[in-house]
Amino acid sequence: MIQTVVYIALICVAVAMITLLYRVIKGPTLPDRIVALDALGVNIVAMVALVCIALDTNAFLEVILLFGILAFIGTVAFSKYLEKGVIIENDRNS
Amino acid sequence: MSLLHLAIIAPFIIAIFVPFFYKYIKGVHTGWFVLPLPILLFVYFISFISSTSNKQTITESFSWISSLGIDFTVKVDGLGLLFALLITGIGSLVVLYSIYYLSKNTEKLNTFYVYLLLFMGAMLGVVLSDNLIVLYAFWELTSFSSFLLIGYWYDREKSRYGAQKSMIITVLGGLAMLGGIILLYLMTGTFSITEIIAQSDAIINHPLFVPALLCILLGAFTKSAQFPFHIWLPDAMEAPTPVSAYLHSATMVKAGIYLVARMSPVFAEHALWVWLIAGFGLVTLFWGSFSAVKQTDLKSILAFSTVSQLGLIMSLLGIGAAALHFDELNPAIFTVATTAAVFHLINHATFKGSLFMVVGIVDHETGTRDIRKLGGLMNFMPITFTIAIIGAFSMAGLPPFNGFLSKEMFFTGMLSVLEMDFNWGILIPIIAWIASVFTFIYSMILVFKTFTGKYQPEKLEKKPHEAPIGMLISPIILASLVIIFGFFPNILSSSVLVPALETIMPGFSFDVKISFWHGVNEELLMTIGVILVGVILYFTLSKWRGVYGLFPEKLALNRFYDNSLDWMQKGSYGITNAYMTGSIRNYLAYMFTFIIIILAATLFGKDAFAFSTENVAQIEFFEVLLSLIIAIASIAILFTKSRITSIILTGTIGYIVSLFFVIFRAPDLALTQLVIETISVSLFLLCFYHLPKKLTEDPLSFKVRNAIISVGVGAVVTLIALSAHSNKLFDSISQYYIENTYTEAAGKNMVNVILVDFRGFDTMFEIAVLGIAALGIFSLIKLRKNGGKKVEDK
Numbered sequence: 001m002i003q004t005v006v007y008i009a010l011i012c013v014a015v016a017m018i019t020l021l022y023r024v025i026k027g028p029t030l031p032d033r034i035v036a037l038d039a040l041g042v043n044i045v046a047m048v049a050l051v052c053i054a055l056d057t058n059a060f061l062e063v064i065l066l067f068g069i070l071a072f073i074g075t076v077a078f079s080k081y082l083e084k085g086v087i088i089e090n091d092r093n094s
Numbered sequence: 095m096s097l098l099h100l101a102i103i104a105p106f107i108i109a110i111f112v113p114f115f116y117k118y119i120k121g122v123h124t125g126w127f128v129l130p131l132p133i134l135l136f137v138y139f140i141s142f143i144s145s146t147s148n149k150q151t152i153t154e155s156f157s158w159i160s161s162l163g164i165d166f167t168v169k170v171d172g173l174g175l176l177f178a179l180l181i182t183g184i185g186s187l188v189v190l191y192s193i194y195y196l197s198k199n200t201e202k203l204n205t206f207y208v209y210l211l212l213f214m215g216a217m218l219g220v221v222l223s224d225n226l227i228v229l230y231a232f233w234e235l236t237s238f239s240s241f242l243l244i245g246y247w248y249d250r251e252k253s254r255y256g257a258q259k260s261m262i263i264t265v266l267g268g269l270a271m272l273g274g275i276i277l278l279y280l281m282t283g284t285f286s287i288t289e290i291i292a293q294s295d296a297i298i299n300h301p302l303f304v305p306a307l308l309c310i311l312l313g314a315f316t317k318s319a320q321f322p323f324h325i326w327l328p329d330a331m332e333a334p335t336p337v338s339a340y341l342h343s344a345t346m347v348k349a350g351i352y353l354v355a356r357m358s359p360v361f362a363e364h365a366l367w368v369w370l371i372a373g374f375g376l377v378t379l380f381w382g383s384f385s386a387v388k389q390t391d392l393k394s395i396l397a398f399s400t401v402s403q404l405g406l407i408m409s410l411l412g413i414g415a416a417a418l419h420f421d422e423l424n425p426a427i428f429t430v431a432t433t434a435a436v437f438h439l440i441n442h443a444t445f446k447g448s449l450f451m452v453v454g455i456v457d458h459e460t461g462t463r464d465i466r467k468l469g470g471l472m473n474f475m476p477i478t479f480t481i482a483i484i485g486a487f488s489m490a491g492l493p494p495f496n497g498f499l500s501k502e503m504f505f506t507g508m509l510s511v512l513e514m515d516f517n518w519g520i521l522i523p524i525i526a527w528i529a530s531v532f533t534f535i536y537s538m539i540l541v542f543k544t545f546t547g548k549y550q551p552e553k554l555e556k557k558p559h560e561a562p563i564g565m566l567i568s569p570i571i572l573a574s575l576v577i578i579f580g581f582f583p584n585i586l587s588s589s590v591l592v593p594a595l596e597t598i599m600p601g602f603s604f605d606v607k608i609s610f611w612h613g614v615n616e617e618l619l620m621t622i623g624v625i626l627v628g629v630i631l632y633f634t635l636s637k638w639r640g641v642y643g644l645f646p647e648k649l650a651l652n653r654f655y656d657n658s659l660d661w662m663q664k665g666s667y668g669i670t671n672a673y674m675t676g677s678i679r680n681y682l683a684y685m686f687t688f689i690i691i692i693l694a695a696t697l698f699g700k701d702a703f704a705f706s707t708e709n710v711a712q713i714e715f716f717e718v719l720l721s722l723i724i725a726i727a728s729i730a731i732l733f734t735k736s737r738i739t740s741i742i743l744t745g746t747i748g749y750i751v752s753l754f755f756v757i758f759r760a761p762d763l764a765l766t767q768l769v770i771e772t773i774s775v776s777l778f779l780l781c782f783y784h785l786p787k788k789l790t791e792d793p794l795s796f797k798v799r800n801a802i803i804s805v806g807v808g809a810v811v812t813l814i815a816l817s818a819h820s821n822k823l824f825d826s827i828s829q830y831y832i833e834n835t836y837t838e839a840a841g842k843n844m845v846n847v848i849l850v851d852f853r854g855f856d857t858m859f860e861i862a863v864l865g866i867a868a869l870g871i872f873s874l875i876k877l878r879k880n881g882g883k884k885v886e887d888k
Binding site (some may be wrong): 002007009010011013014015017018021024025027033034037040041044047048055057059060062064066067070073074077078081 | 125562714715716722723725730734736738739742743745746749750753757758759761764765768769772776777779782800821
């Protein structure tokens with residue numbers, strides 16, 4: 001029973017990711033794409049959690065945590081690039 | 095190491111000391127220190143005459159690379175001794191002559207005598223070695239030292255050209271000869287000439303026999319300046335005159351003759367050997383004498399004359415070899431030709447050596463060698479004139495000099511071809527006779543245009559006068575030998591000629607009796623004809639000289655040589671420039687194309703398309719959807735309009751890949767992949783900042799070639815992956831790790847245990863790779879010419 005539910009959920013998340021990919025490719029603006037990438041990251045976290053249930057293991061819980069951080073860092077890096085054109089600034093006072 | 099080995103090595107040893115003599119004993123001409131050596135060697139080799147004339151051969155062996163059958167074996171037999179005497183005897187005279195020819199104050203004598211001694215030792219090695227590899231080593235050393243000597247005045251353009259040309263041609267032949275030697279080794283299993291000769295009957299029907307024969311002959315022909323490889327010899331005349339006298343008339347150019355004579359017992363049974371040698375010799379003889387007449391430079395005349403005379407000797411050796419080939423005819427008819435060859439070899443060395451020295455004297459005392467500027471020197475240089483007359487008359491084949499005797503024997507040899515009974519045989523004596531007429535003409539030009547006629551002081555750089563006595567000693571000795579051998583030829587016959595002949599043609603008995611007068615016969619009539627026609631043509635030279643203008647310059651062999659070098663250079667440049675465009679795109683296209691061709695050919699050639707669907711896991715629907723995401727994103731990268739979108743898409747692919755790692759149960763890989771992907775995307779963004787501002791962001795342009803190559807690579811790799819999966823030959827070894835991860839290594843995470851325990855070495859060097867990359871990035875950024883500061887700061 002639980003397997004079937006997880007399986008259906010996995011398909012749903014995968015469909016969601018494909019639609020997000022459409023947004024990544026289509027745009028039309030760069031912020032659209034970045035937000036879509038961020039949402040893709042959240043979906044990946046969901047998928048990892050579902051796979052953990054399906055495989056009946058807790059080996060991937062670190063992946064979930066790590067991805068939570070990385071998706072955030074990635075989105076921030078892109079955002080900073082959008083705002084200033086630079087990710088790491090040498091001048092700390094600006 | 096015996097005394098014989100020491101005799102060959104001695105010139106090399108003395109060559110080491112020559113620079114010290116030159117540097118520390120300034121008062122004495124360095125040549126005086128060199129002179130005793132060839133004289134000593136000459137006397138030493140004279141002492142062998144008694145044993146070789148009793149048909150003894152002296153063999154001494156010195157172990158060099160015995161495991162490969164290469165030993166420094168020295169063998170003194172009749173032929174080797176004849177050449178050794180020529181080399182050391184004329185070597186002594188040339189060293190003596192060079193002492194007076196080359197000035198102590200203006201020339202670099204140390205290099206000259208080092209090169210000359212190198213050459214002398216190498217040449218002795220060539221003629222006395224019994225081992226073919228040792229012979230080849232010395233052979234290349236003669237090419238090399240000849241190259242150095244021709245380029246002695248290296249600041250002159252023509253010297254360098256001549257040296258390069260002779261090097262290219264003789265080394266070409268030398269390498270061919272090495273090929274022949276190796277083929278002989280494959281046939282016989284030995285490098286020893288004696289043992290190869292002993293097996294000569296067995297190898298004549300071997301399939302490698304003819305290639306070996308051709309290779310050896312190519313070596314001999316290039317070295318001995320046979321047509322069409324004679325072109326290097328006239329250009330080698332840029333060398334100092336003692337060098338021309340020694341190398342390019344008496345010794346080195348006869349190395350090819352020596353080789354042919356030495357290998358005759360091996361190859362002469364084969365008709366190809368007989369006809370190639372006789373044919374090329376005759377063509378060379380004719381072409382050399384024909385070309386010599388049109389030259390205006392004295393040394394060029396002598397160079398072409400040398401070419402022609404070498405052709406004469408070669409053709410005689412070829413006809414002499416017919417004695418071995420034609421069993422049904424009386425061999426005595428043909429052996430006369432071999433006798434003539436060896437006799438003329440000696441004669442040529444004497445008169446050509448003296449003539450070169452005469453030309454050197456004329457050059458030295460007048461400042462020119464151009465016969466159009468020279469004339470009427472008889473009154474200024476009576477002794478030189480006398481020597482020139484003797485040498486030139488001997489070369490022309492006039493009595494009472496030794497050239498007459500060998501010319502008579504040459505005609506006898508050529509007439510013997512008629513015995514062979516084939517259709518065009520009559521042509522051979524006729525060509526030989528015409529060549530002799532030309533020989534007569536250029537010999538007369540050489541003497542009479544130089545020493546008689548009108549004296550033209552305004553064209554000469556110096557006031558001519560007789561040469562110093564020291565310079566005249568060597569040519570006088572050689573000219574006396576011309577006369578002595580002319581009047582008393584039989585002092586040579588039993589002591590030197592017969593042992594040499596018996597080496598060339600073992601199994602024949604020779605009874606050489608040379609006499610001036612043997613009745614009125616065809617040969618005498620031919621000689622009288624040569625003289626009559628020659629005199630007429632000489633006096634009408636100005637009328638028929640135009641015949642040389644008819645010959646188109648475009649067809650000249652020199653032009654062909656120069657053009658072919660040019661073509662090769664341009665062709666190589668063309669080929670290189672065609673594919674080395676400097677564009678990485680092109681190189682990648684070559685590489686990928688070759689990958690496709692090689693892999694696809696192997697797949698088809700080995701018939702590796704045995705796809706099976708065994709052991710294939712169940713595919714889940716969401717996995718299909720994830721794969722679809724990767725596929726769509728990959729394709730989308732190709733069509734995106736901006737770079738930033740490509741980066742985002744690359745990041746998407748990376749994250750989905752990490753998701754695949756999760757699905758396929760690889761948590762460590764998934765973790766690492768996530769982190770690395772994030773860092774990579776950040777780095778791409780970093781690079782973005784540094785891209786030029788004005789750059790318009792064009793989408794990738796479409797090229798059919800690239801599309802085909804990329805689809806091809808993808809298809810081939812997919813095919814290989816499928817094929818590899820379907821052809822698993824062994825089980826995995828992973829069971830061992832599964833069983834032993836905890837028991838042997840005390841870990842539960844198998845991936846990490848493999849990384850740091852079972853296969854920790856790989857990890858260590860990957861750490862090293864990362865360290866190198868980090869240091870490399872640091873130094874790329876910091877160690878710049880402007881000290882790592884920004885350009886704007888300046």
